[in-house]
Amino acid sequence: MFSVTVRDHMMIAHSLRGDVFGPAQQLHGATYVVDATFRAEAVDADGIVIDIGRATEQLHEVCGQLSYRNLDEDPSLAGQNTTTELLAKVVADRLVDRIVAGSLSESAHGVASIGVTLHESHVASAGYERSL
Amino acid sequence: MFSVTVRDHMMIAHSLRGDVFGPAQQLHGATYVVDATFRAEAVDADGIVIDIGRATEQLHEVCGQLSYRNLDEDPSLAGQNTTTELLAKVVADRLVDRIVAGSLSESAHGVASIGVTLHESHVASAGYERSL
Amino acid sequence: MFSVTVRDHMMIAHSLRGDVFGPAQQLHGATYVVDATFRAEAVDADGIVIDIGRATEQLHEVCGQLSYRNLDEDPSLAGQNTTTELLAKVVADRLVDRIVAGSLSESAHGVASIGVTLHESHVASAGYERSL
Amino acid sequence: MFSVTVRDHMMIAHSLRGDVFGPAQQLHGATYVVDATFRAEAVDADGIVIDIGRATEQLHEVCGQLSYRNLDEDPSLAGQNTTTELLAKVVADRLVDRIVAGSLSESAHGVASIGVTLHESHVASAGYERSL
Amino acid sequence: MFSVTVRDHMMIAHSLRGDVFGPAQQLHGATYVVDATFRAEAVDADGIVIDIGRATEQLHEVCGQLSYRNLDEDPSLAGQNTTTELLAKVVADRLVDRIVAGSLSESAHGVASIGVTLHESHVASAGYERSL
Amino acid sequence: MFSVTVRDHMMIAHSLRGDVFGPAQQLHGATYVVDATFRAEAVDADGIVIDIGRATEQLHEVCGQLSYRNLDEDPSLAGQNTTTELLAKVVADRLVDRIVAGSLSESAHGVASIGVTLHESHVASAGYERSL
Numbered sequence: 001m002f003s004v005t006v007r008d009h010m011m012i013a014h015s016l017r018g019d020v021f022g023p024a025q026q027l028h029g030a031t032y033v034v035d036a037t038f039r040a041e042a043v044d045a046d047g048i049v050i051d052i053g054r055a056t057e058q059l060h061e062v063c064g065q066l067s068y069r070n071l072d073e074d075p076s077l078a079g080q081n082t083t084t085e086l087l088a089k090v091v092a093d094r095l096v097d098r099i100v101a102g103s104l105s106e107s108a109h110g111v112a113s114i115g116v117t118l119h120e121s122h123v124a125s126a127g128y129e130r131s132l
Numbered sequence: 133m134f135s136v137t138v139r140d141h142m143m144i145a146h147s148l149r150g151d152v153f154g155p156a157q158q159l160h161g162a163t164y165v166v167d168a169t170f171r172a173e174a175v176d177a178d179g180i181v182i183d184i185g186r187a188t189e190q191l192h193e194v195c196g197q198l199s200y201r202n203l204d205e206d207p208s209l210a211g212q213n214t215t216t217e218l219l220a221k222v223v224a225d226r227l228v229d230r231i232v233a234g235s236l237s238e239s240a241h242g243v244a245s246i247g248v249t250l251h252e253s254h255v256a257s258a259g260y261e262r263s264l
Numbered sequence: 265m266f267s268v269t270v271r272d273h274m275m276i277a278h279s280l281r282g283d284v285f286g287p288a289q290q291l292h293g294a295t296y297v298v299d300a301t302f303r304a305e306a307v308d309a310d311g312i313v314i315d316i317g318r319a320t321e322q323l324h325e326v327c328g329q330l331s332y333r334n335l336d337e338d339p340s341l342a343g344q345n346t347t348t349e350l351l352a353k354v355v356a357d358r359l360v361d362r363i364v365a366g367s368l369s370e371s372a373h374g375v376a377s378i379g380v381t382l383h384e385s386h387v388a389s390a391g392y393e394r395s396l
Numbered sequence: 397m398f399s400v401t402v403r404d405h406m407m408i409a410h411s412l413r414g415d416v417f418g419p420a421q422q423l424h425g426a427t428y429v430v431d432a433t434f435r436a437e438a439v440d441a442d443g444i445v446i447d448i449g450r451a452t453e454q455l456h457e458v459c460g461q462l463s464y465r466n467l468d469e470d471p472s473l474a475g476q477n478t479t480t481e482l483l484a485k486v487v488a489d490r491l492v493d494r495i496v497a498g499s500l501s502e503s504a505h506g507v508a509s510i511g512v513t514l515h516e517s518h519v520a521s522a523g524y525e526r527s528l
Numbered sequence: 529m530f531s532v533t534v535r536d537h538m539m540i541a542h543s544l545r546g547d548v549f550g551p552a553q554q555l556h557g558a559t560y561v562v563d564a565t566f567r568a569e570a571v572d573a574d575g576i577v578i579d580i581g582r583a584t585e586q587l588h589e590v591c592g593q594l595s596y597r598n599l600d601e602d603p604s605l606a607g608q609n610t611t612t613e614l615l616a617k618v619v620a621d622r623l624v625d626r627i628v629a630g631s632l633s634e635s636a637h638g639v640a641s642i643g644v645t646l647h648e649s650h651v652a653s654a655g656y657e658r659s660l
Numbered sequence: 661m662f663s664v665t666v667r668d669h670m671m672i673a674h675s676l677r678g679d680v681f682g683p684a685q686q687l688h689g690a691t692y693v694v695d696a697t698f699r700a701e702a703v704d705a706d707g708i709v710i711d712i713g714r715a716t717e718q719l720h721e722v723c724g725q726l727s728y729r730n731l732d733e734d735p736s737l738a739g740q741n742t743t744t745e746l747l748a749k750v751v752a753d754r755l756v757d758r759i760v761a762g763s764l765s766e767s768a769h770g771v772a773s774i775g776v777t778l779h780e781s782h783v784a785s786a787g788y789e790r791s792l
Binding site: 405 | 537555561
């Protein structure tokens, strides 16, 4: 199994609903350093899983849709708690949508699964892994 | 598959038995930077795998049981070589015990597996992964 | 010159005033991973610049005063732009106040200067350095 | 499942063939920080997956075969694009050859799979995972 | 003293002249992860040392001039050994030229010194620090 | 001002004398990831501050003198508390001795100062800086 991982980040404000979140129920924020991993059984004729430049570009656009925002007011996230786990899923799902839509290179059609990890600090992260 | 990872550390002395360990047969020590990853197929109603605050707290207690000690004299480890691999297993098993005992949040009951990695330097680490 | 550095973090929401900030004029947020460095010409009789446990504790309290908040509404920061540079100064100044007030160990009286760095992502940070 | 990871690096020149590589079609270079992970279901009688000293030594030799070279002129890589993905496979395959040849410790015969990750910068990496 | 640091990277091929370089006399390459630090005694009216977005942009352009190249054939570096130390100086000098030319924000005129560090691996880096 | 930094590590056991150290008065241990920085006003005719290979080698030997040992029983450290601060000084002083003795390259005679940082965990480090 081959893999390629690219990194970007986003800076957001939000609040979380539920007693379990304690002080994080207040409006606060986070920098998420985002790692997106693309996995494939084989590489294409060029010897790659995915065009790393294009993957970087697409991840940057997905992060850009969420960054510099108050996620409590983002209509695309309405009604859901924007926990680190669920935001990792949002990023992964949007990357899959872009692969399906052909926004990544041809070679991306060989991608079997995507894993996204959001590092919210030097001591905590959350991730989501899914197949295509 | 969702995951949450929290990080802590412990500082221990120990020696290892076996020719394979060379100079590490002498009493020496290590800082282990410990990453504990909790994996679950789904998040709970709050949108989390596990209460990250509670997970951090429990990992801190488990590290605290081992830290600032000479592990050669720790009765709970008597008779076993405290290699990085086996210490990763000790930490993982103790975290599982705490989940089973209910010391973590309700949501922790959805945890399917735990992975623990002990970084012993900037160039070496060992890990242990188990299901619940 | 000796030094000791301890690390903690805080998660905040804020907005910045000024055209130069572009999209960061909107309410967004950040995790700041905070490094506080204490410098002294000599160590004390115990061989330390500062009690590392106490320094960690005091930095944690200072970060706690700012974390899980919308800094736009923090009265202690009223009227100032909470740029990374200025927040580094806030943290440094508050640590100095605590040293002066005796909240750190005796040895802290030998501290000649403090440097604080706030890492806002894997690609950007800002810092402030001052003498006591 | 247990694992041990060791890290080394190599510094190489190369060029890549294919329009997808854009400016990387020109002769350029990279530092690859290499993580090699050895996985085993059980540890041996000494409590280890693999002799970490010997694993470090063998990885250092494998990196040494590729480092300080123009890979475009390395006969052992003739005819293949030296993408990060494929170089990860080269390193993994050479480590497996060494395990099979007995260059690692006895315990290495319990190794079930090897994963190699090449970090080409602070924002990109590629990996290859295979069983023995 | 305030500071702002931004990070980027470049991937180059080169060879070094001089017996001291051993195998690095052969054509090989490196990824340099580049940290550029801008220092100022005071922040401007907006509360910043420098526009972090503009600084990132300018550093990216400077790295882009050197990246994906064989530095042995770069006319702008003709006749000099492209050691990590001297490349750090090249990056710093080019950033200073851009500040002087007004390519950074107004606030950049308060910058007193620039430090550039090039990380060539996880175990080695070199830097250059100069005043404006 | 130019600089070169190399990294190595050591794994030691020790105990600390003094109430201020709390549980660290018990025999425990640490991995110190050691950064040694060599600073010079100018580079030599080869364009370097110091032969990075030789610097790495010498730092490795200095770390080797302390690693895999119980520092409480190291005669060369008798009578002193082996705090992180003081160990940073020991490493720096031993590197200076080696420069003076000519164990590093000719170019090392241009080194004006040395800084040593010992990272004892992901959240704490101490350092010592001295001129030659």
